[in-house]
Amino acid sequence: MSSHASTVDPKKAELWDTHHHSHDVISTRTLGYFLYLLSDGMLFATLFAAYGVLSYQHSYFGGPTPAEFVKPWYTFAQTIALFLSVLAYGFGMNALKHKNKSGLINGMLAAFVLGVVFLVLDIHDMSHLYSMGITLASSGGMSAFMVLTQVHATHIFFGLIWILVMMAQVMTKGFTEETVGRLLTLRMFWHLQAVIWVFVYIFVYLWGYIS
């Protein structure tokens, strides 16, 4: 931080921007998007806070608890699908670094397919619970469980749409400042879903299973 006492000689001071600084469009975009992602993280933190309050024994009101229906290895398969999807997108970004368009498209395609696998497993899980009569209307505890996990799944759903859109944009427009900026923001979005999934998996599924 500069001190207030003036050391600049007004006679020689530089008064106008003569170097023509053009600001870095991509960095500005990624910073703003990262800020959005952090506020999204706060959304999840609040959901976790609600889950914390509503995961006491009495929150389930004598009804089903996660300990009764969570299948750790099934959800572990979901975990691996999501992590692999994130990895595939990462490989795609590495291809982008080398201007390898087909490598990028392949990576995104793999990320998309694996993301679909994650989502299908999740939907299958939820419909299975529904068939057993377990819904978010079962109890306060189940409401918290369902909403937290399905808000994450909704993020995955919109991420998948976004991956498709970006594949189309890369194929039609190539590597422009806009598409590259969006690929970077999508990378942050997709990778953050893995970070949040770690919390969901450990503290909702596994913790729910053991308590």
Place this chain on the structure above:
Amino acid sequence: MLVDLPGGWSPLLGRLAWSQIPYANPILAPLFVAVVIGAIIVLGLITYYGKWTYLWKEWLTTVDHKKLGVMYIIIGLVMLFRGFIDGLMIRTQQVWAVGPHSSGVFGSLHGYLTPFHFGQVYSAHGLIMILLAATPLLVGFMNIIVPIQIGARDMAYPYLNALGLWITAAAAALIMISLFVGDFAHNGWFEYAPIFEMQYSPGVGVDYWIWTLQLVALGTTLGGINILATIIKMRAPGMSWGKLPIFVWASLSANVIALTSFPALQVALGLVAADRYLGAHFFTAGMGGNLMLYTNLFWIWGHPEVYFVILPAFGMMSEIFPTFSEKPLFGYITMVLASMAIAGVSWLVWLHHFFTMGAGPYVNTAFSVATMLVGIPTGVKVFNWAFTMYRGRLTFNAAMLWAIGALFLLLIGGMTGMMLAIPAINYMVHNSVFVVAHFHSMLLVIVYAIFGSVLYWFPKVFGFKLDEFWAKTMFWLFSAGTALVFVPMYMLGFMGMTRRLEYVFNTGWQPYLDVMEFGIVVYTLSVLAFFILLYVSVRDHAKNRVGADAWGTSRSLEWMTHSPVPFYNFAVLPHINERDEVAWRRQHGIDNVRPEHYEDIHMPNNTGVAIILGGLTFVLGFALTWRIWWLCIVSLLAIIVLMIVRSFRGDPGYIITGAELQRMEEEAYRREAQIADSHHSHPVSGGVVGNAMAYQRNDSSK
């Protein structure tokens, strides 16, 4: 999965039916007619003068941060007026319905509002004043001023900026339409569990409340990201963090709060919606729900939100005091630290809104102490402002009067806030009108700062000053109204009057309520004075034109460019050498140095997408409120498709050539020279010795 609805539902119209239109209501029906006639007149005038193209091209599709800011402020002022009318209705009901012998009209036993209608009025009053008046007004000012103060040509994301505005406008429209289609929430602006559950509030009022708030939260989050990224990435060369104008610091801290806290509100509302729409049991009594969880989640957002609105107001005061004291701000660094400290502590105090929950002595003590800690940075600010004025060359114009008024109110509100921070006192006065009087004192700090800022920055945006006489008249009327309404309210709070009474049982309170009613009439006169102020100022605008430095004693960068600010803000971006760059250049006589040559600059194109998306979010909110599922799906799909289409098209922007820029700049300089010639009484920037001396005096003391 979806909950069973009480009352009718049709696939085509959802819950909407003719019976939902209150055409028999003796208050709403005439109002509706008046609104329709007013709208026809306005639309007719626009058509008559052929202004539709101008309106669409220059305003509705603009991405210029100044015009967006002006529209934010217009929305804020309109909603401030609506909220004021609600306040007038509340006061009138309470002065009328006192004691068992008070008369009643319009189907009400006492007074003129039924309890259900009265509940809607105070709920709408609170929600509107905080989220649709104060917030848009402050966001509007941040929008206009921050980019100019940091020497940027626009916000970091001009299109996102427009989107934020139109989503806020959609929220305002949604709450306005709740007047005439269905009901609004009647359980208070922050609602309570479980009364907002379907079985206790079967109407659409709570749903309107949910989606209005969700839209505001979305718009404010987008705006917050934009302002933060702008401040971090778009500062002019040479503007290190230590040279950032103080209002920018205030905006930074405020938007840190907005970005971090609004998600908590979105979750709280989302969970209420899950309860009401999907039959979840987050906040139900029984079935494992937790009533207080709602209150907790709401205030996790709610208290930081209070500081989100007060910090920019502090920033405004920090700009007005130095300008009209002809001294630099006292204690710049402590001011910055105080803003950041308030932003930080704001996250540790939310439980003081519900001390009476009974979380026990440990929890209450921790939150009580944290709440009192807020007094330290706030006290630092108060002393800094006082020392800024100390031995300054004070000019008591209207803007300064508003700022000083804000300072007095801050003392009253802050002291009563310290009282309320003590759980033992809080238990006594919880939900009394003492609390109401306290937070009105605090929110009026914001209103005072906003009116001060309107006067202070109006010439920058429009190129002429507002009329001093009517501005001062308005100030004194407003201040008299404030004293007459809120001093008795503090007293009634101590006497035990609880908030939200549609019927006042204690006839001994009548004299106080009479004084408050008189106060609100005085407030009404101040509103009239404001309208006259606008009329007189616009009528006489040719006489009140100003140059770049409208006050002659200004300090920060926005006063360096022309008034009104050209759409590109700065033809050539300035290089920043000092914290108070304009004052520094004026002191050294280099404020008239012009750039030697002009280069091409790149500007973003206007876009109609933002306003269309805003319209679609309004449709989505309306459809969700009335549970018109097909319309929800259609509008949501339309939003997604439109966003994708826009992302494919992108915005190449356009170039203003250096030659064109030079022509516009020379034109602006010529106009400014004419203004300087036409009235010499205006302090011409440059050789005002007083400024230089005041500047150096403080400098050498460091």
Place this chain on the structure above:
Amino acid sequence: MSHGAADPTMHPEVQLSTSKGYFLGFAISAFLMLVATFLVTSHSVPPFGLLMVISVCAGIAVIAQIYFLLHIDISEHNIWNTVALVLFIPLFLITIGLTWWMFSQLYLRTMDMSVMSSAMQPAVHASATPGMAAMPGMNAHTDSGN
């Protein structure tokens, strides 16, 4: 300042991607999730210890992901992301931690502990009397029954 407007793929934020880093992030977090899942299903560790162990797994996995996937470090191009994250993390902790604290204190004072301790017996499991077993962090108080 202007980073390759001509070739956006040369932007430093594109260039910091490495396959090795992404693979390490994947491998570490997948392995830790595997360990956690195995421990949970094998019931080889007592519940409280298990909770600690899987929390540590989650913590390390998240740190690895944040470092390798989100590229959070103090280099020039990521410094603002890092600053923002560092400012946010205390707020995440405050939101969850203070909420959990105030409600555990509230339950301590508003829930009938004698009902709770009896509800811990599996026999009492009727929907008419909601089961209220001991809550985390309250074990020391269950006997006093206030």
